[in-house]
Amino acid sequence: MKVVVVGCTHAGTAAVKTILNEHPDASVSVYERNDNVSFLSCGIALYVGGVVKDPAGLFYSSPEELASMGAKINMEHNVKNIDNENKVVVIENLKTGETFEESYDKLVMTTGSWPIIPPIDGINSENILLCKNYNQANEIIKESKNAKKIVIVGGGYIGIELVEAFAESGKQVTLVDGLDRILNKYLDAEFTSVLEHDLQERGVTLALNQTVEKFVANESGAVTAVKTPVGEYEADLVILCVGFKPNTDLLKDKVEMLPNGAIVVDEYMRTSDEAIFAAGDSCAVHYNPTGGSAYIPLATNAVRMGALVGKNIVSPTVKYRGTQATSGLYLFGFNIGSTGLTENSAPHFGVEVRSVVVEDNYRPEFMPTTEKVTMKLVYEVGTNRIVGGQIMSKYDVTQSANTLSLCVQNKMTIEDLAYVDFFFQPHFDRPWNYLNILAQAAVEQERKLAK
Incomplete structure (x- = not known):
């Protein structure tokens, strides 16, 4: 079996390792445009901040x-075209300019995503940077040293x-966003208002x-300000973080x-072309x-x-369990932890929900110290199925977002969580875990509404 893997960050690396671990006789060729693999872009801010x-x-x-x-690793190689009818890819060696072809039995598309670059006047000014890969992280560090x-x-x-x-690090920082709240996709207003303050x-x-x-740029082309309908904000450096789009032009x-x-x-990572698998940011x-x-x-x-992809590359074996988009933030x-739908996002997905917000201490008051925990549970009207949750504290309660994630995946109800054994x-x-208390508040809310 001859496998060609296009792109090798998270999904590509995981696919290659699993394929070779479970099918050591497979011939696996990897083509990656960058000079590195498996970069954790979620660590860029930690790297930038020292x-x-x-x-x-x-x-x-x-x-x-x-x-x-x-694996046969080909770094700094760009796949230029895919002929899926004849199962052939066309590749350019970015170091030499040489172009060549390679055939495949199975093609794995793990080409990821790329930052959205909005068509704004002055977008090509100097010192407007993107934040996605290792090289961009180094550029941000370099340019931020002298930026105030x-x-x-x-x-x-x-x-x-x-x-x-x-x-x-003492910089004068301005955050511009087209939405009315920060972290709008992940948290509701009860949480974002605290963080914004x-x-x-x-x-x-x-x-x-x-x-x-x-x-706005000066005569030498360097950015000096960011203009919005409300005002103008001075800048020595601008970093665009407006979202990502799938990198999938090769398969259009x-x-x-x-x-x-x-x-x-599908649930086995197969595309509509039976010879092509896909995974990661390039996929729904x-x-x-x-x-x-x-x-x-x-x-x-x-x-x-x-x-x-590696598990299913030969035959459908292990199904994808889906995602709740669970995430954490310090x-x-x-x-802060979040999973599933927020009260704000639910209407966009056509789900009617109710929610409860509870603040409680994570452990008894008789202990030498404790911390407040703010929690929110989002559940579907009519079924009481848990569809999302958010949690925030100065104490590290983020693993509870994983518990709520499992509740969503397993279609648990507010009653299930209210009385589950912790x-x-x-x-x-x-004696009642704070997640029990949160769900019990939802149960009580439903009891009163049913009167």
């Missing part, structure tokens, strides 16, 4: 490791983590509900895709809270899907 001193730790594999397993005023465009996880990194207390300028109209009109270009795969995922497809580019999705001392030990929690 928390991670040695960037080598942000790579969990290497071309050498994959080669030692038996930094504007981050985009208030998602990457943008917010960069805001923290630069604020901690904290950011402003630390001197960060929040320019929310504002879209960028223009990047060749396999089924969502309107945004995300490849549709099965979103368990709604039962439909969604585009959710996360490393956690990528490594799981990539591993399943921001200025707050530990241990009690005063060092760690209360």
Whole structure:
């Protein structure tokens, strides 16, 4: 069996390792445009902020490791075309300019995503940077050394983590976002209002509900300001973090895709072309809270899907369990976890929900210390099925987001969570775990509504 793998970050690395581990006789050729594999882009802000001193730790594999397993690794090679009818790929060696072809029995598309670059006036000015890969991380570090005023465009996880990194290093930071709240996809207002207040207390300028109209540059072409309908914000450096789009042009009109270009795969990671598998940020995922497809580019999705490509490359063996888009964030001392639908996002997916918010201590008050935990549970009207949850505390409660994730995946109800067996030990929690208490509040809310 001859396998060609296009792209080798999270999904590609996981696919190659699993294929070679389970099918050591397979011939696996990898083509990657960059000079590295398996870069953890979620660690960029830690690298930029100096928390991670040695960037080598942000790579969990290497071309050498994959080669030692038996893969033929071709770094700095760009796949230019795919002839899926004849099962041939056309490749360019970026170092030499040579172009050649290679045939395949199975093709694995793990080409990932790329930052969205909006068509804004002045977008090509100097010192407007993207934040996705290792080379871009190094460029951000280099350019930020002499920058005093930094504007981050985009208030998602990457943008917010960069805001923290630069604020901690004494920079004057402005965050611009077209939505009215930060972290809008992951958290509801009860949480974002606390975080926004904290950011402003630390001197960060929040320019929310504002879209960028223009990047203002000086005579030498370097950016000097970011202009919105509300005002103009001075900048020595701008970093764009407005989202990602799937990198799937090679398969356009060749396999089924969502309107945004995300490849549709079945539960065994097969595309509509039986010889082509796909995984990671280039794909749509099965979103368990709604039962439909969604585009959710996360490393956690990528490594799981990539591993399943390896499991299913010969025959359908292990099904994809879907995702809840579970995520965690550490921001200025707050530990935050989120999974599934928010109250704000549910209407966009056509799901009618109710929610409860509870604040409680994570362990008994008689202990020497404790911390408040703010929690929210989102559940479907009529079925009481849990479809999402959020949790935040100065104490690390983020693993509870994984518990809520399992509740969503297994279609548990608020009653299931209200009375499920959790241990009690005063060092760690209360006789009723805080997640029990949260779900019990939802049960009580439903009891009152039923009267």
